[in-house]
Every structure is written in structure tokens, then in C-alpha cells.
Amino acid sequence: MFGKGLVKGMQITWKEFWAKKLTVEYPDKLHPTPERFHGKFTLDVDKCIACGLCANACPNRVITLNKQKVGKKQYLTDYVMSIQYCLYCGLCVESCNKDALHFSRDFNMNQYFYKDIPLVLVRREALAEPGEEPEDGAEKPKPKAKAEGNKAAEQASKPAAADSEAAASAEAPAKEGQ
Amino acid sequence: MLKTQEYCLNFGPQHPATHGVFQVILTLDGEKIVKAEPVCGYLHRGIEKLAEARTYTQVIPYTDRMDYLAAMLQNLGYVQAVEKLMGIEVPERAEYLRIISGELSRLTSHVLGTGVYALDIGGFTGFLLCFREREKMMDLLEELTGSRMTLSYARIGGVADDAPEGWLEKVDRLMDEMPGYIEEYNGLITGNEIFQARTKFVGELTPETAVNYSLSGPVLRASGVNYDLRKNMPYGIYDRFDFEVPLGTNGDCFDRFYCRVREMEQSVRIIKQAIEQIKEVDGPVMGKVPKVLKPPKGEVYHEIESSKGIIGYYVASDGSNKPYRVHVRRPSFVNLGYLDEMVRGVLIADLVAILGSIDIVLGEVDC
Amino acid sequence: MLENLFVGVADWLRSLLGGIGFLPVEIAESIVFLVKLVAILVFILINALWLVYMERKIAAYMQARIGPNRVGPKGLLQTTADIGKLLCKEIVIPKNADLVVFLLAPVLIFVPTLMVFAVIPLGKNMAALDMNIGLFYLLAIASVSTLFFWMAGWSSNNKYSLVGSMRVVAQMVSYELPLVLSLLGVIMIVGSLKMSDIIAAQNSVWFIFTQPIAFLIYFIAAVAETNRTPFCLVEGESEIIAGPYTEYGGMAFAMFFLAEYANIMVICAVTTIVFLGGWHAPLGLTFIPSWVWFFLKMYALIFVVMWFRWTFPRIRVDQLMGFGWKVLVPLSLANIFVTGIGMYIYRAIGW
Numbered sequence: 076m077f078g079k080g081l082v083k084g085m086q087i088t089w090k091e092f093w094a095k096k097l098t099v100e101y102p103d104k105l106h107p108t109p110e111r112f113h114g115k116f117t118l119d120v121d122k123c124i125a126c127g128l129c130a131n132a133c134p135n136r137v138i139t140l141n142k143q144k145v146g147k148k149q150y151l152t153d154y155v156m157s158i159q160y161c162l163y164c165g166l167c168v169e170s171c172n173k174d175a176l177h178f179s180r181d182f183n184m185n186q187y188f189y190k191d192i193p194l195v196l197v198r199r200e201a202l203a204e205p206g207e208e209p210e211d212g213a214e215k216p217k218p219k220a221k222a223e224g225n226k227a228a229e230q231a232s233k234p235a236a237a238d239s240e241a242a243a244s245a246e247a248p249a250k251e252g253q
Numbered sequence: 254m255l256k257t258q259e260y261c262l263n264f265g266p267q268h269p270a271t272h273g274v275f276q277v278i279l280t281l282d283g284e285k286i287v288k289a290e291p292v293c294g295y296l297h298r299g300i301e302k303l304a305e306a307r308t309y310t311q312v313i314p315y316t317d318r319m320d321y322l323a324a325m326l327q328n329l330g331y332v333q334a335v336e337k338l339m340g341i342e343v344p345e346r347a348e349y350l351r352i353i354s355g356e357l358s359r360l361t362s363h364v365l366g367t368g369v370y371a372l373d374i375g376g377f378t379g380f381l382l383c384f385r386e387r388e389k390m391m392d393l394l395e396e397l398t399g400s401r402m403t404l405s406y407a408r409i410g411g412v413a414d415d416a417p418e419g420w421l422e423k424v425d426r427l428m429d430e431m432p433g434y435i436e437e438y439n440g441l442i443t444g445n446e447i448f449q450a451r452t453k454f455v456g457e458l459t460p461e462t463a464v465n466y467s468l469s470g471p472v473l474r475a476s477g478v479n480y481d482l483r484k485n486m487p488y489g490i491y492d493r494f495d496f497e498v499p500l501g502t503n504g505d506c507f508d509r510f511y512c513r514v515r516e517m518e519q520s521v522r523i524i525k526q527a528i529e530q531i532k533e534v535d536g537p538v539m540g541k542v543p544k545v546l547k548p549p550k551g552e553v554y555h556e557i558e559s560s561k562g563i564i565g566y567y568v569a570s571d572g573s574n575k576p577y578r579v580h581v582r583r584p585s586f587v588n589l590g591y592l593d594e595m596v597r598g599v600l601i602a603d604l605v606a607i608l609g610s611i612d613i614v615l616g617e618v619d620c
Numbered sequence: 621m622l623e624n625l626f627v628g629v630a631d632w633l634r635s636l637l638g639g640i641g642f643l644p645v646e647i648a649e650s651i652v653f654l655v656k657l658v659a660i661l662v663f664i665l666i667n668a669l670w671l672v673y674m675e676r677k678i679a680a681y682m683q684a685r686i687g688p689n690r691v692g693p694k695g696l697l698q699t700t701a702d703i704g705k706l707l708c709k710e711i712v713i714p715k716n717a718d719l720v721v722f723l724l725a726p727v728l729i730f731v732p733t734l735m736v737f738a739v740i741p742l743g744k745n746m747a748a749l750d751m752n753i754g755l756f757y758l759l760a761i762a763s764v765s766t767l768f769f770w771m772a773g774w775s776s777n778n779k780y781s782l783v784g785s786m787r788v789v790a791q792m793v794s795y796e797l798p799l800v801l802s803l804l805g806v807i808m809i810v811g812s813l814k815m816s817d818i819i820a821a822q823n824s825v826w827f828i829f830t831q832p833i834a835f836l837i838y839f840i841a842a843v844a845e846t847n848r849t850p851f852c853l854v855e856g857e858s859e860i861i862a863g864p865y866t867e868y869g870g871m872a873f874a875m876f877f878l879a880e881y882a883n884i885m886v887i888c889a890v891t892t893i894v895f896l897g898g899w900h901a902p903l904g905l906t907f908i909p910s911w912v913w914f915f916l917k918m919y920a921l922i923f924v925v926m927w928f929r930w931t932f933p934r935i936r937v938d939q940l941m942g943f944g945w946k947v948l949v950p951l952s953l954a955n956i957f958v959t960g961i962g963m964y965i966y967r968a969i970g971w
Contacts, residue, residue: 079444080440080444081446081932084440084444084445084931084932085927085928087440087931088682088927088930088931091378091382091682091684092681095684096680096681096684096686097388097684097685100689108395109392109395109399109417111395111398111414113399113400132310133311134311134312134315162403163399164313164405165399166311166405262783284783284937371933374934375849375850376931376933377679377683377930378683378931381683382684442933445933447850447932447933450936451933451935451936451939600936601783602937
């Protein structure tokens with residue numbers, strides 16, 4: 076009989092009319108994000124040894140990091156991710172040996188101005204050597220346990236890193252360090 | 254003296270029915286098409302050129318973005334090509350996980366193809382019901398890999414991560430529900446007389462023409478040619494699964510569409526078998542691979558069966574850690590070759606139906 | 621009491637105006653008539669707004685989602701917000717468009733619809749103007765609206781609009797015939813074109829039971845007349861974008877939009893009157909006023925029309941013409957033939 080398929084289609088839509096609706100009313104209710112979700116990045120500054128493996132692993136050169144040699148260790152002064160170019164592939168997170176870089180489950184990364192988009196995970200000035208004259212250079216550095224996070228309170232810094240713009244100044248020693 | 258005139262209509266890059274930014278310059282006589290000239294390239298992003306400046310692992314996220322609807326299958330093709338070049342063994346558990354996520358990707362691509370075809374023909378409800386299922390599958394893929402669409406899950410030598418706790422049971426449950434949903438699509442879209450009147454005997458393709466033009470995938474199988482790479486040249490561990498290859502008879506739009514629906518059922522079968530078999534396999538998900546990949550000098554070409562057709566990866570290496578050349582044989586691009594002749598003499602509405610039944614995705618056409 | 625609400629108001633107004641001594645009877649009558657017409661107009665326009673909301677909600681519910689629910693309680697003010705937005709938009713006039721025709725089309729599109737509502741009886745004794753050729757007037761005016769769609773498409777200087785408007789002319793003209801012919805069976809049985817006579821003749825049994833095929837043909841032809849899916853090739857979104865309406869923005873687009881919903885109301889009202897017994901209460905439930913019954917029946921039919929839209933795909937132009945001329949017209953002619961023979965036999969038996 077012609078029309079049987081049409082009637083069946085109408086029966087299906089009639090059934091759907093009374094079925095439960097699947098809308099998740101954002102932002103009142105949120106759809107659950109799984110654990111492995113590729114959201115915003117978090118860096119555990121204590122664990123990071125500023126090796127630069129993540130920056131090399133990234134296909135799009137999203138990560139810029141600057142470091143400074145404080146005694147035998149490298150000290151991370153800058154870690155900026157230009158997430159407008161990021162592919163969220165996760166190769167950087169995978170490549171970290173010290174388990175310092177992670178994804179969080181936050182996906183709200185929008186900003187009002189374009190210049191605020193790059194994620195500044197670490198921006199701090201170079202470490203001070205306690206009790207050392209500035210002329211001496213770094214013989215026996217003893218990096219104090221600084222507070223995690225961004226800006227550290229400064230005392231007499233090394234001569235090469237005397238400016239407050241750590242990015243510009245750490246350029247030279249960072250280049251030497253690499 | 255009355256005369257009619259042919260006019261030129263630009264089925265432009267901005268159009269709801271061209272599956273992306275794709276232009277067809279039509280010459281029409283009334284509503285019949287006299288000549289159709291496809292113009293592609295509006296989405297060209299230079300992926301093959303970019304690949305020359307990235308290491309082998311860094312190319313993987315770029316392969317995702319070609320056919321973004323079935324991302325895992327693109328990853329799989331590239332990764333298997335490089336493994337072939339370097340002679341790397343992949344552990345069993347990784348193979349099973351690749352098959353499960355690959356067939357899930359194929360399912361998402363076919364579900365979307367079905368829904369969008371219904372949308373093109375005019376039934377909006379079918380589109381949204383299909384997307385309901387796609388959401389569920391994408392949620393599952395999100396739990397496995399972290400991303401919904403551009404997965405970047407495969408790595409050279411295995412996969413990135415093992416399946417989380419309880420994930421396999423969730424996939425199993427969804428696969429149990431899928432036949433019910435496919436029944437619904439059949440009732441709403443496939444069985445509809447208006448839909449059948451729109452798609453049957455439209456855009457017929459003979460098997461000889463299909464083979465001569467190198468068409469592949471459901472487009473080829475709808476014409477009756479039994480060629481599926483998973484059966485004819487099995488790669489990975491596809492020879493351990495028992496599934497059928499759906500074939501069509503007429504080679505018209507309806508057959509191409511219905512082949513995809515039946516392929517969905519077969520994918521469900523494969524996933525269920527894979528979940529059964531993976532329970533006995535335990536082990537690492539990543540093989541013994543050096544940190545810095547430097548394949549020996551040489552070239553390799555590897556083909557797999559993606560959801561749109563046969564995708565082929567040609568990788569040439571010059572011994573360094575970056576490939577010398579990566580070329581991709583993209584199925585949507587090749588399948589579009591016959592479009593001009595197929596649409597001669599049909600109406601505009603049929604052009605939409607034919608384009609939808611070839612199921613192109615612009616990321617792949619333009620690379 | 622509720623039954624005669626509107627009739628009572630009209631009578632009160634008439635007596636009020638009659639009380640003013642110097643007013644001659646004709647002027648009083650015409651003022652009452654004017655008030656009736658304005659009331660009907662306002663009613664139709666508000667209904668069109670409500671129908672937009674109803675369509676969006678029904679579409680959403682059939683697609684496993686909730687429709688608008690933010691603007692106003694349960695989203696009821698969504699259409700007003702939309703109209704407010706469309707009022708603020710610029711009506712972009714294409715470069716070589718035919719200006720007079722381009723601007724006149726959306727203005728005139730409402731005219732046939734509103735003219736038709738003058739003869740529709742919304743309840744017992746509630747037609748604004750009960751003409752003795754009511755149905756004939758309705759069908760004649762309704763076919764004029766083809767012209768305005770054609771004007772819109774032609775004047776836009778756009779190939780998509782031209783294709784769309786040619787399709788609309790072909791479609792609407794070819795489905796006029798089954799529309800009219802299927803109603804002829806009912807008119808033959810009733811013997812008059814007056815709306816209230818048609819309703820009065822359905823006292824005992826509705827015409828949907830005595831003329832089922834005519835009902836089906838009429839319904840399908842009416843859906844085709846209003847350019848709804850499955851016959852929505854005019855604005856077949858995935859092919860010719862919006863057909864004749866492509867170049868219109870802002871309030872001009874809103875006019876076409878609302879006129880479509882007003883047209884749906886017209887055809888559902890006519891179906892109710894001719895086939896479903898008008899304002900007669902089924903099963904003898906007369907405590908519900910007649911105009912409530914009319915609206916219930918009309919809205920049930922509107923729901924079915926919307927149900928069709930969200931289930932079926934679109935058919936192709938040549939299949940549409942084939943269906944109209946080769947299937948519907950012969951069927952409706954056969955229906956007239958059978959009805960004629962049936963009537964003769966019944967009269968001979970002495971029913």
C-alpha cells in the first residue's frame with residue numbers, strides 16, 4: 076500500500092514528541108567533562124626542570140619558555156603558551172618526563188582582548204642568591220625555596236638579570252644556557 | 254520568435270547543501286543542468302607541505318584534520334604507513350584499541366552522513382535524531398582520548414593511552430542500543446516513499462565506470478563491485494573479525510545511502526567482537542619505539558579503508574627525523590572526479606541529492 | 621452565556637450606537653461591521669505570532685530537544701523578541717532590483733489572507749459577513765496570492781529567487797485545481813455556497829465520513845498551496861536557499877513569514893468548516909461554546925500540518941507536477957462523478 080512508509084515516519088515522530096528531551100541547559104547545568112579532557116593547561120612549577128622537551132614536541136611552536144642557569148639547575152623564568160595556535164593534541168603533556176604539565180578540565184579560555192589570550196603559566200624574575208655579592212657571580216648558589224607561582228620577591232639579583240623584564244633580560248643567559 | 258537561453262548559476266561556496274566550502278558552477282537550461290564545473294580549494298591548508306617541517310609524531314594531529322569526521326581512521330593510515338617503513342611491531346592490545354576506536358569513528362562518520370543526507374533532502378528531524386547518536390559516540394571517544402573530534406589517538410608503535418575503567422562496558426552498552434536506533438533511521442528516512450522517490454534511479458553509476466574512475470568506498474560498493482580493503486587486503490588484525498560487506502545493485506543514490514546504513518550495522522558487529530576478544534589480551538599499549546624516530550631511507554605507500562573510501566598515505570623518508578614528503582590519496586577528492594558527467598541532464602534538486610550521496614568532506618577534498 | 625459572548629458584544633454595541641439618536645441605521649451597522657473586522661484582524665495577527673512559537677516548540681519536541689524557553693515564561697515572548705529584532709534590521713535593496721515591485725510584494729502579501737477571513741464563521745452566527753457565495757469568494761481571493769510570490773522573486777534580480785518564484789507559480793497554479801474540484805463534491809451535496817449552510821448541513825454527520833477521499837485530496841492540495849513541506853520547494857532551504865525571499869531582510873521577511881502562518885490558518889479553517897462540521901460539537905457536548913470547538917478543531921489540523929513538516933522530506937519539482945496533474949486531478953474528478961451518481965441514487969430511493 077502506498078503511504079505505509081509515510082505513516083511509519085509519522086509514528087516515529089509522534090513517539091519522539093513524548094520522549095525525554097536531551098537538552099542540557101547550559102550554563103545552569105553542565106555536561107560532565109571526562110578526566111582526560113583536553114582543557115586548559117596547568118604547570119606544576121616545582122616539578123618542572125625547564126628541559127624544553129614540551130616546546131620541542133609541539134607541532135605548532137605554541138610553548139615559549141625561558142630559563143636561567145642558577146648554579147647546576149635550570150630555573151624557569153617564563154612559560155607562555157600561545158593557545159590561539161594550539162591544536163590540543165597533547166603531545167607536550169605526553170613528552171613531559173617529570174609529570175609537570177597537565178590538562179585541566181576547564182574549557183573557559185575566552186578573553187575580551189586578543190592580547191590576553193596567551194596563557195602565562197609562569198612569569199617571574201630570576202632567582203636571587205642569598206648572601207652573595209652581585210659582583211661575585213654564581214659560585215655557590217643556594218636557591219631559596221621560593222613560593223610557587225609567579226612573581227617572587229627580589230633582593231640583589233645577578234648583574235646579567237638586573238632588569239625587571241625577565242623576558243628581555245633572561246634572553247641572553249637563556250641563550251647561553253641553551 | 255521565442256527562444257530559451259542557458260544561464261549560469263553559481264552553486265557557490267556559501268551554500269547550505271555543499272557539505273562545506275565547495276563551489277559548482279552550473280550552466281542551466283530551465284532547471285536542467287547542462288554542464289557542472291566543480292571548483293575546490295577553498296579550504297586548502299597546506300597539510301602536505303606542513304608535514305615536511307614536522308617530525309613524524311608531530312604530523313599525527315595534522316592528519317586528524319583532513320577528514321575530521323572519522324579522525325581515527327586517518328591517524329591509523331598514517332601511523333601504519335610509518336610502521337611499515339620502519340618495521341615496528343605493534344602490541345596486540347593496541348591493535349584492538351585501534352580497531353575499536355577506528356570503527357567508532359567510522360560509525361560517527363556514517364551517522365553524520367545519514368543525517369546530513371536527510372537534511373539535504375528536506376527531513377530536518379532525521380538530522381537531529383542522527384546527531385543524538387553521534388553525541389553519545391563522541392562522548393565515548395572523549396572519555397578515551399580527551400578530544401571529541403580531532404582525536405590524535407594513534408601513535409607510531411601503538412596508541413596514546415589505555416582505555417579507562419569501565420569504558421569498554423559503556424561501548425558495549427551503546428552497541429547493544431545501536432540496532433534500535435538504526436531501525437528508527439530506517440523507519441523515518443529510508444522507508445519514506447518521498448525519500449525513495451527522490452533518490453531511486455538518480456545518479457546511476459555502472460560498475461565499469463566506477464572502477465575506471467578509481468572510485469572507492471560505499472560509492473563503489475553500491476554499484477555492485479565487491480571491493481573492501483578490510484577483506485581484500487586486510488591490515489592490522491581485521492582478518493580476525495567476521496563481518497559482511499554490503500553491496501548495492503543499481504548504483505543510484507539510494508543504494509549508496511543504504512550501503513552506509515548497512516555498514517553501520519557491520520561496524521557494530523566488529524566492535525562487539527573486538528570487545529569480546531580484548532578481554533583476554535593484556536599488555537602494553539605502546540611498542541618498543543626509539544625516542545627520536547629516524548626511519549631508514551626509502552618510501553612506502555599504505556592504503557586503508559576509511560569511511561569515505563580508500564585513503565592512501567605515501568611517506569618518503571631521507572633518513573632524518575622529519576619526513577621528506579607526505580602525500581595523501583584522499584578518497585573524497587577522487588570520488589568527486591565523476592561529478593561533472595553524473596549530473597548532466599538532471600535537475601538542481603538532484604544535484605544536491607547526488608552530492609550528498611557521494612558523502613564528501615571538504616577537509617579531505619582540499620587537504 | 622459564554623456561547624454568545626461575541627454575539628452579545630456585537631448586539632450591545634449595536635444598541636449603544638442605536639441609542640445615539642441622530643445616527644442612521646446604516647452607519648451604525650457599518651460601524652459594528654468595522655469593529656468586527658478589526659477584531660478579526662487583530663485576532664489573526666496575534667494568532668500568527670502564537671503559531672510561530674507553536675511551530676518552534678513542536679519542532680523541538682519532535683527532535684528530542686526543548687525549544688525556546690528563556691525569553692519570557694516558558695519562552696512565550698520569543699516571537700515578540702524576534703519581531704523586535706526584525707524591525708530593527710535594514711531592508712537591503714539589491715542594486716538592479718525593480719524597486720516598486722520589490723517593496724510592494726511584502727506589503728501586499730497579507731491582503732488576500734485577511735480578506736478571506738471576513739467570510740469565515742468562527743462560531744454560531746459569528747461570521748463577519750455571511751455572503752451567499754462565501755466559498756467561491758474564498759477560493760477566488762486565495763489564488764491571488766500566487767501573484768505576490770512571483771513579484772517577490774522576479775524583482776530581486778537574483779537567479780535563485782527567479783528559480784524559486786517560477787517554481788511557486790507552477791506549484792500554486794497546478795494545485796488550485798484539485799483544491800477546487802475536491803470541494804465540489806461537498807457543494808453538490810449541500811446545494812449552496814454559503815458557509816453557514818454548509819455547516820448547517822453537517823448537523824447529523826460530518827462530511828469527512830461521507831467524502832473521505834475529498835478530504836484527503838483537499839488536505840494535500842491545501843498543504844501544497846501554502847508551500848509547506850513536503851511541498852516546500854519554494855523555500856527549499858538546502859537547494860535554493862530561500863527562493864523568492866532570499867533578498868529580503870528585516871520586516872519585509874517577517875511579512876512573508878507571518879503571511880505563511882496566516883495562510884495555514886485559512887486552510888485549516890476551511891477544512892474545519894467544510895469537512896469537520898465547523899462549530900458543531902461532536903458527541904453532543906454542547907456546554908462548550910461553539911467558537912471553542914472551532915478553534916480546537918482548527919488547531920488540531922494545524923498540529924497535523926506541522927507534524928507533516930517535521931517528518932517528511934521535500935519532493936522534487938517534476939514529481940510535484942506529476943503528482944498534482946496525474947494523480948490528484950483524476951481522483952477528484954472521479955470523486956465528483958461518484959458523488960453525483962450517489963446523490964441521484966439516494967434521491968431515487970427517497971432518502
